[in-house]
Amino acid sequence: MKDSATTGDAEYGGYNGYKPWNSGGSGSSSHPLVKRFMRITVFFLGFAMLWIFLYNSASPFGFHSVSHHFIGISTKKIYDPILDGVLKNASMGDKTVIITTLNDAWAEPGSIFDLFLESFRIGKKTEKLLNHLVVITLDQKAHARCLALHPHCFQLETKDDNFTSEAFFMTPGYLHMMWRRIEFLGSVLELGYNFVFTDTDIMWLRDPFTEFYQNADFQIACDFFNGNSYDLKNMPNGGFTYVKSNERTIWFYKFWFASKNAYPKMHDQDVLNKIKRDPYISEMRLSIRFLSTAYFGGFCQPSRDFNKVSTMHANCCVGLDNKINDLKILLEDWSKYIALPQNEKKQSHSSWSVPQSCRTSFQRSKQRKNNGKSL
Numbered sequence: 001m002k003d004s005a006t007t008g009d010a011e012y013g014g015y016n017g018y019k020p021w022n023s024g025g026s027g028s029s030s031h032p033l034v035k036r037f038m039r040i041t042v043f044f045l046g047f048a049m050l051w052i053f054l055y056n057s058a059s060p061f062g063f064h065s066v067s068h069h070f071i072g073i074s075t076k077k078i079y080d081p082i083l084d085g086v087l088k089n090a091s092m093g094d095k096t097v098i099i100t101t102l103n104d105a106w107a108e109p110g111s112i113f114d115l116f117l118e119s120f121r122i123g124k125k126t127e128k129l130l131n132h133l134v135v136i137t138l139d140q141k142a143h144a145r146c147l148a149l150h151p152h153c154f155q156l157e158t159k160d161d162n163f164t165s166e167a168f169f170m171t172p173g174y175l176h177m178m179w180r181r182i183e184f185l186g187s188v189l190e191l192g193y194n195f196v197f198t199d200t201d202i203m204w205l206r207d208p209f210t211e212f213y214q215n216a217d218f219q220i221a222c223d224f225f226n227g228n229s230y231d232l233k234n235m236p237n238g239g240f241t242y243v244k245s246n247e248r249t250i251w252f253y254k255f256w257f258a259s260k261n262a263y264p265k266m267h268d269q270d271v272l273n274k275i276k277r278d279p280y281i282s283e284m285r286l287s288i289r290f291l292s293t294a295y296f297g298g299f300c301q302p303s304r305d306f307n308k309v310s311t312m313h314a315n316c317c318v319g320l321d322n323k324i325n326d327l328k329i330l331l332e333d334w335s336k337y338i339a340l341p342q343n344e345k346k347q348s349h350s351s352w353s354v355p356q357s358c359r360t361s362f363q364r365s366k367q368r369k370n371n372g373k374s375l
């Protein structure tokens with residue numbers, strides 16, 4: 001649950017300089033007209049300078065796609081033959097990979113990564129998907145642990161970064177890590193791979209590919225789903241996305257990443273909420289669909305039907321230990337359901353015994369936030 005649930009149009013309207021000038025009145029005297037002319041001139045000068053700047057800072061490895069020229073967005077290119085090799089090894093026939101990111105705190109034995117891998121093993125038809133899972137490690141220790149457990153690990157080069165310890169929500173380290181992720185996923189798209197990105201605190205209980213929409217560019221799970229998969233008012237959660245590699249999505253990830261400058265101190269997900277209605281997105285014809293929590297649930301809004309659930313996310317939860325505690329219980333609930341005879345499964349009234357620690361932690365953190373506000 002986010003405080004920024006409602007996207008104030010006033011806030012998002014002022015984001016870029018491309019918005020047409022809607023100066024009130026039609027200029028009956030010459031004075032406002034002159035002012036308007038000056039403003040437009042300044043605007044074009046500014047735009048030209050920005051363009052020259054972006055053009056010159058583009059890296060020599062530039063992938064020349066239409067998206068590049070569309071609004072001159074450019075990000076650091078990460079062409080890496082090792083990454084290409086790891087993706088190739090893990091790829092499905094149609095160039096799709098599953099990607100997660102991992103730091104040391106989550107990779108420790110008994111921590112989230114173990115639970116994540118276990119979910120694939122006890123999920124229905126999910127074990128084979130491990131062959132297509134690429135684990136992006138953010139530090140040396142996580143990398144070593146990944147190599148010990150899994151065939152497809154890739155260490156993201158992070159010269160100045162140190163993501164080893166638990167990254168606390170909304171600290172500068174956390175924000176940096178989240179944005180690095182968006183930038184990285186954009187480069188995966190540029191290499192021509194479709195991906196399912198999954199947070200490691202998402203348990204895979206059924207093969208999700210049967211539940212995805214066929215013709216969408218960008219599909220995203222929700223903290224709260226309102227029943228309409230097209231409705232931009234849904235509250236997406238960037239922890240689970242299915243993205244097809246094409247010109248539109250490559251552009252979109254650049255746009256998303258570039259928008260971080262307009263909203264410093266904001267999380268990639270909150271920025272997504274700000275930009276999801278941006279006219280540029282509909283102009284680019286990027287098709288966005290929101291995934292139902294009936295299949296892609298979490299602690300914010302659980303998937304109630306055990307016969308349908310695909311994934312469950314430890315969202316609406318504060319603190320690593322609380323996540324570990326509740327995800328263990330979740331996997332026990334699932335194992336009990338799986339052990340039921342087939343006919344009993346069909347009419348099962350299984351229900352989750354979680355969130356427990358997660359709920360308490362989340363309520364406490366919300367209270368703290370609210371108290372902070374009223375002071």
Ligand SMILES: *[C@@H]1O[C@H](CO)[C@@H](O)[C@H](O)[C@H]1NC(C)=O
Nearest residue numbers: 081082083084085086087089
């Ligand atoms: C890809 O898989 C082959 C065969 O298992 C292996 O020899 C090679 O090192 C892998 N490539 C990368 C980049 O991991």
Ligand SMILES: *[C@@H]1O[C@H](CO)[C@@H](O)[C@H](O)[C@H]1NC(C)=O
Nearest residue numbers: 139160161162163164165166
């Ligand atoms: C990264 O941070 C951890 C804990 O904050 C620290 O123990 C470690 O030495 C740091 N590593 C580097 C390379 O700075």
